[in-house]
Amino acid sequence: MTITAPRPARISGSDAPTTSRRPRRETLAVGVLLAVTGLLYLWNLGANGWANSFYAAAVQAGSQSWTALLFGSSDAANAITVDKTPGALWVMGMSVRLFGFNAWSMLVPQALMGVAAVAVLYAAVRRTAGPGAGLLAGTVLALTPAAALMFRFNNPDALLVLALVCAAYATLRGLESSSSRWWLTATGIALGVGFLAKMMQAFLVAPVLALVFLVCADLPWRSRVRRLAAGTAALAVTAGWYLALVEFWPADRRPYIGGSQHDSILELALGYNGLGRLTGAEVGGLGNLNQDVGWARLIGSQMGGHIGWLLPAALIVLAAGLIITARAPRTDAVRAALLVWGGWLVGTGVVFSYMNGIMHPYYTVALAPAVAAVVGIGVTVLWRRRNDIRVAVTLAGATIITTVLSYFLLQRNSDWLPWLGWVILVAGLAAGLLLLVVGRLPARVGRMVAVVALAATLAGPAAYSVATAATPHTGAIPSVGPSAGFGGPPGLLDAARPSAELTALLKGNAGDYTWVAATVGSNNAAGYQLATGAPVMAVGGFNGTDPAPTLAQFQADVAAGRIHYFIDAPMMGPHGDSSGSDDAARIADWVELTFAGREMGSVTVYDLAE
Numbered sequence: 001m002t003i004t005a006p007r008p009a010r011i012s013g014s015d016a017p018t019t020s021r022r023p024r025r026e027t028l029a030v031g032v033l034l035a036v037t038g039l040l041y042l043w044n045l046g047a048n049g050w051a052n053s054f055y056a057a058a059v060q061a062g063s064q065s066w067t068a069l070l071f072g073s074s075d076a077a078n079a080i081t082v083d084k085t086p087g088a089l090w091v092m093g094m095s096v097r098l099f100g101f102n103a104w105s106m107l108v109p110q111a112l113m114g115v116a117a118v119a120v121l122y123a124a125v126r127r128t129a130g131p132g133a134g135l136l137a138g139t140v141l142a143l144t145p146a147a148a149l150m151f152r153f154n155n156p157d158a159l160l161v162l163a164l165v166c167a168a169y170a171t172l173r174g175l176e177s178s179s180s181r182w183w184l185t186a187t188g189i190a191l192g193v194g195f196l197a198k199m200m201q202a203f204l205v206a207p208v209l210a211l212v213f214l215v216c217a218d219l220p221w222r223s224r225v226r227r228l229a230a231g232t233a234a235l236a237v238t239a240g241w242y243l244a245l246v247e248f249w250p251a252d253r254r255p256y257i258g259g260s261q262h263d264s265i266l267e268l269a270l271g272y273n274g275l276g277r278l279t280g281a282e283v284g285g286l287g288n289l290n291q292d293v294g295w296a297r298l299i300g301s302q303m304g305g306h307i308g309w310l311l312p313a314a315l316i317v318l319a320a321g322l323i324i325t326a327r328a329p330r331t332d333a334v335r336a337a338l339l340v341w342g343g344w345l346v347g348t349g350v351v352f353s354y355m356n357g358i359m360h361p362y363y364t365v366a367l368a369p370a371v372a373a374v375v376g377i378g379v380t381v382l383w384r385r386r387n388d389i390r391v392a393v394t395l396a397g398a399t400i401i402t403t404v405l406s407y408f409l410l411q412r413n414s415d416w417l418p419w420l421g422w423v424i425l426v427a428g429l430a431a432g433l434l435l436l437v438v439g440r441l442p443a444r445v446g447r448m449v450a451v452v453a454l455a456a457t458l459a460g461p462a463a464y465s466v467a468t469a470a471t472p473h474t475g476a477i478p479s480v481g482p483s484a485g486f487g488g489p490p491g492l493l494d495a496a497r498p499s500a501e502l503t504a505l506l507k508g509n510a511g512d513y514t515w516v517a518a519t520v521g522s523n524n525a526a527g528y529q530l531a532t533g534a535p536v537m538a539v540g541g542f543n544g545t546d547p548a549p550t551l552a553q554f555q556a557d558v559a560a561g562r563i564h565y566f567i568d569a570p571m572m573g574p575h576g577d578s579s580g581s582d583d584a585a586r587i588a589d590w591v592e593l594t595f596a597g598r599e600m601g602s603v604t605v606y607d608l609a610e
Contacts, residue, residue, distance in 0.1 A: 022131070026131045026135075029131075029135055030119075030122060030135070030138075033118065033122070033135060033138050033139060033142065034115055034118060034119055036142070037114065037115050037118050037138075037142040038111070038112075038115045040142065040148060040465065040466070040469050041110075041111035041114045041115065041148065041151045041152055041469070042108065042111045043469055043470075044469065044470065045103070045104060045107050045108065045111060045152055046103045046104055046107075047472040048103065048107065048152060048153065048472055048473055048474060049103055049472070049474060050103060050106075050154075050474070050495070050530055051103070051106075051107060051152075051153045051154045051155075051473065051474060051478075052153060052154050052155055052474070052475065052476050052478070053474070053475075053494065053495030053523060053526040053527055053530060054074075054082065054476055054495070054522050054523055054526050054542065055082065055088075055089065055092075055154045055155060055156075056106060056154060056526065056530060057074055057075070057495075057522075057525065057526035057529045057530055057536075058072055058073065058074050058081075058082050058086075058089050059089060059092045059093055059096055059101070059106050059154065060076075060096075060101055060529065060530060060533070061073050061074060061075050061076040061078075061529075061535070062086075062089055062090075062092075062093035062096075062097075063093060063096045063097055063101045064076035065077075065078065067254070067255075068255075069086070069089070069090065069093045070086070071086065071246070071254055071255050072084065072085070072086025072089045073255045074255075074258065074522055074525065074526070074529075074538045074541075075515065075525070075529060075535035075536055075537060075538065076535045077514045077515055077535035077537070078254065078255040079255060079256065079515065079535075079537045079538065079548070079549070080255050080256045080257075080258045080522075080537075080538055080541050080546065080548050081255050081256065081257055081258045082258055082259075082522070082542070083258045083259030083268065083272060083273070083541065083542050084156055084197075084198060084199060084259075084273065085195065085196045085197065085198070085199055085242060085265075085269075086196075087156065087159055087193060087195075087196030087197040088154075088155070088156035088158065088159040088160075088197045088198075089156075091109050091113075091159060092106050092107075092109055092110070092154060095108065095109045106154055107152065107153070107154060110150075110151055110152065110153060110154060110158040111151050111152060113151065113158045113159060113161075113162045114142075114147060114150075114151025114152075114158060114161075114162075116162055117141065117147075117151075117161055117162045117165045117369065118138045118141050118142050119138070120162070120165045120166055120169050121134075121137055121138055121141050121165050121169075121369050121372060121373060122134040122135065122137060122138035123169065124165070124168060124169040124172055124337075124373065125137040125138075125337070125373050125376045125377055127172065127173075128172065128333050128334060128336075128337040128377060129334060129337070129376065129377045129380045129381065130380065132380055133376040133377050133379075133380035134376065135376075136375065136376040136379060136380070136454075137372045137373045137375065137376025137377070138372070138376075139372075139458070140310060140368075140371065140372035140375050140376065140458070140461075141368050141369055141372035142465075143458060143461050143462045143465045144306075144307065144309075144310075144365070144368040144371070144372065144461055144465065145305060145306055145307075145309075145461055145464040145465045145468050145480035145481065146306040146307050146361075146362060146364045146365035146367075146368055146480060147161075147365055147368045147465070148464075148465035148466075148468045148469050148480070149306070149362055149365070149468050149473065149478055149479075149480050150362055150365040152468075152469060152473070153362075153473065153478060155362070156197040156198045157197075157198065157362065157363070157365050157366065159193070159194075159197040159198075160194050160197040160198040160201065160202060160366065161365055161366060161368070161369060163190045163191065163193040163194035163197060163202065164190070164191075164194055164202065164205055164344075164366065164369065165369045166186075166190040166193075167187045167190035167191045167194065167205065167209060168205070168209065168340055168341065168344065168369070168373075170183050170184070170186040170187040170190060171183070171184070171187045171209045171212065171213055171340060172336070172337060172340060174186075174187065174213060174217065174227065174231075175212075175213060175216055175217045175218060175331070175333070175336055176218060177218035177219065177331075181223075181226075181227055181230070183227075184213065184227040184228060184230055184231035184234075185227075185230050185231055185234045186234075187209060187231045187234075187235075188230070188231035188232060188233065188234030188235035188236075188238065189234050189235070189238045191203065191205075191206055191209075191235050191238070191239070192234065192235050192236075192237070192238020192239040192240075193238060195235075195238070195239035196238070196239065196242060198273075199268070199269050199273040199274070200269060200270075200273055200274045200277070201273075201277075201363075201366065204344075204347060204348045204351055204366075205343075205344045205347065205348065206235070207347070208339075208340065208343030208344055208347055209340065210228055210231075210232075211343070212336055212339045212340050212343065213227075213228060214228060215330070215339075216330060216331055216332075216335070216336040216339065217331070218331040242265075243265055243266060243269065246265040247264070247265060247266065251263055256541075256546065256548035256549075258522070258538075258541040258542060258546055258548070259272040259273065259541060259542065259546065260272065260546070261283055261546065261547060261580055261581065263548070271283065276357050277355055277357035277358060277359070278351070278355050278356065278357060279356055279357060280355075280356035280357045281357075282357050282358065282579075283579050283580055293353070293354055293355075293356060294353060294354070295353055297352070297353045297354075298311055298349060298352060298353055298364065298367075299311060299312075299405065299409075301412060302361050303352075303361045303364055304409050304412070305361075305409055305412070305413075305464060305479075305480050305481055306361045306362060306364045306365070306479075306480050307364035307365075307367050307368065307371065308405065308409060309402070309405065309406055309409060309457075309460050309461040309464075310371055310372075310375055310402060310457065310461065311349075311367075311371060312398075312401050312402065312405060313375060313398040313399075313401065313402045313457065314345060314370075314371045314374040314375050314378070315345075315346075316378075316394060316397065316398045316401070317374060317375060317377075317378025317379055317381075317382060317394070317398060318338060318342040318345070318346075318374045318378055320378065320381075320382055320391070320394045321334065321335075321338045321342075321374075321377065321378045321381045321382070322335065322338055322339075322342070324381060324382075324385065324391075325338070325381075334377065334381060337373070337377055338374065338377060338378070341369075341370045341373035341374045341377070342370070342374055344369075344370040345367060345370035345371060345374055348366055348367055348370065349367060352364065352366075352367070360477050361477075361479060361480075362477070362478060362479075362480075379395075379398075382394060382395050383395070383450065386435075386438050386439050386446070387439035388439070389436075389439070392435055392436055392437070392438055392439055393436060395435045395438070395453075396432045396433065396435040396436045397432070399428055399431055399432040399435060399453045399456070399457060400428060400429060400432035402428065402456075402457040403424050403425055403427070403428020403429065403432070403456050403457060404425065404428070406421065406424050406425075406428070406456075406457070406459070406460030406461075407421040407422070407424060407425040407460075409460060410424070410460060413481060413482065416467070416481075416482045416483075417463065420459070420460070420463060421460075423459070424456050424459050424460055427452055427455065427456040427459075428453070428456035428457065430452070431449055431452040431453035431456055432453065434449045435449060435450075435453060438450075464480055464481050465480075467480075467481050467482040468480045468481055468482075470482070471483060474494050475493050475494035476493035476494070476523065477493050493523055494523065495523045495524070495526040495527030495530065496519075496523065496524045496526075496527030496528060496569055496603075497527055497531075498527060498528055498531050499600065499601050501600060502528075502567075502600050502601070502603070502605065503528075503531045503532060505565070505600075505605070506528060506531075506532045506534070506564075506565060507532050507534070509564070510532065510534040510564070512561075512564075513561070513562060513563060513564040513609075514535065514557070514562035514563070515534075515535050515536060515537040515557075515562060515563045515564070516528075516532055516534040516535065516536060516564050516565065517536050517537070517563070517564060517565040517566065517567050518536065518537035518539050518554070518563050518565070518566050518567070518587075519536065519537070519538070519539060519566065519567040519568075519569055520539045520540055520544045520568075520569070520571065520584045520585075520587075520588055521538065521539070521540065521541075521542070521543070521544045521569075521571045521584075522538040522541055522542040523542070523571075524538075524567070524569045524571070525537065525538035525539075526538070528567065537549075537563065539554070539583075539584045539587055539588075540581065540583065540584030543580070544571055544584040544585075545579065545580030545581055545584070546580065546581060546584075547580075547581035547583045548583075549583070549587075550583050551583055551586045551587055551590060554583075554587045554590075555590070558608045561609065563608050564607070564608060564609055565605055565606060565607055565608060566588075566591045566595070566605075566606040566608055567603050567604075567605055567606075568588060568591070568592070568597065568603060568604040568605075568606070569602070569603040570602070591606050591608070592606075595607065595608060595610065596610070
């Protein structure tokens with residue numbers, strides 16, 4: 001039997017719940033939410049140091065060279081770029097140009113983008129389902145461990161998530177009959193910014209936003225098509241101008257495009273950062289290292305602690321909300337919002353669950369806004385109908401499943417706060433059972449039950465988010481939680497840390513050379529570059545598998561006196577069956593046969609100027 005909503009709301013700016021002036025209590029609550037979010041994301045931020053040294057070195061390069069900033073070069077001498085479009089590097093690069101290059105000036109913009117994402121999500125959900133739903137959604141996003149990790153880190157995911165939330169907000173505004181024709185243009189611009197941050201991942205939500213607008217907008221069909229076309233054009237321009245700039249810029253006057261095998265940003269976008277992520281056939285990658293592909297991946301041992309806590313609850317209330325609004329008009333605001341956020345959640349979640357290419361647990365931060373919005377809207381819709389026993393059973397089931405899942409997630413790190421899981425389990429089970437009869441309880445008692453249920457379901461991710469913020473995280477694959485938490489050890493794929501002796505050696509006469517040193521792999525190069533402040537050539541790019549430079553090009557640079565030292569250091573991190581160029585190996589072999597080396601700790605240093 002279908003549960004129908006009384007007097008379903010249409011998508012209209014005139015009767016949306018947000019048009020009334022915000023009461024002082026709500027304003028205070030929003031202020032507290034944003035202040036606590038800012039405190040969580042900014043607290044002890046400097047403990048992360050350079051965070052991901054791969055990107056930190058590129059930010060350093062951008063602070064020294066405008067060309068490096070424009071292209072996202074790994075070094076100020078512009079040998080090779082990072083393997084992403086540089087949108088996020090532009091934000092951090094401008095910050096360090098204003099305030100100097102240090103960990104805080106690099107990471108504070110990331111944290112502020114997290115606060116902005118919470119604020120925009122609150123505004124989007126409030127417009128559809130009211131202030132309570134907006135506050136709940138914002139709280140869930142702020143307390144998602146993956147968010148607490150990535151909004152304190154210098155990976156491009158912070159800008160990506162903010163851009164996607166803005167795109168969803170603009171789409172929801174565009175659905176209203178009184179909306180400006182420019183809201184869909186704003187959607188396209190936001191998606192384009194997301195592309196400039198992390199390429200094709202930004203487009204996972206684009207089909208959902210387009211389809212919901214076409215079906216649900218309270219506009220004539222022709223207006224919908226015209227506005228969608230304008231949004232598509234805005235997306236193409238916002239994302240495409242940079243692709244065109246790089247493709248038409250003379251290759252000998254810009255850095256090599258890292259992550260590609262043919263110095264092509266289109267190849268990077270469509271291959272290594274496109275279909276290769278889905279199929280695992282990433283030329284220049286390290287092979288398919290995924291062992292957990294499948295439907296349970298997002299709550300499994302690698303990713304559960306990042307995003308899994310409220311995922312089942314979100315799917316439950318999403319299904320229930322769509323059933324409740326099944327008979328509503330085409331333009332029903334609540335159903336449209338559930339389709340936007342739910343489509344984002346399901347579509348991106350399926351891709352993340354089954355993709356065979358590179359998939360790191362922290363990527364799941366892209367699911368956090370969708371989980372939060374669905375929970376905020378769905379729980380609010382259900383709570384308003386709690387007198388219906390079917391709704392009460394749904395609320396109870398979601399609460400019990402969430403708290404049981406939290407217990408098991410916490411047991412994976414059982415030495416940390418061992419009592420917490422039991423408290424959550426007992427409180428959640430008790431609240432869940434009371435929710436079965438919440439419609440018969442006095443209103444005040446019912447609200448107390450709801451508070452206990454929310455506290456039990458949010459306690460696990462909240463505790464893990466605080467632990468994440470309290471624990472220093474470095475390397476290319478950070479993980480949530482206390483100490484190592486779920487996933488790899490701290491500092492996995494971290495940069496090399498040269499000794500004082502090696503650092504002093506590299507700094508000697510550094511100004512006489514274009515690159516003070518060269519070494520295979522971007523992580524190795526980043527460590528030496530951050531220690532010396534001078535450009536270090538990352539031979540072969542991130543994985544050491546890019547044909548940049550070729551052996552002939554490297555030999556020419558050595559002959560011209562552009563490179564002082566070559567550092568033979570082991571590549572950091574796990575390796576699968578590599579593909580791509582072997583130029584880096586050939587360069588290392590040539591250096592070993594041609595020059596005399598000396599051992600300095602765990603590395604061998606060759607003076608190429610001798």
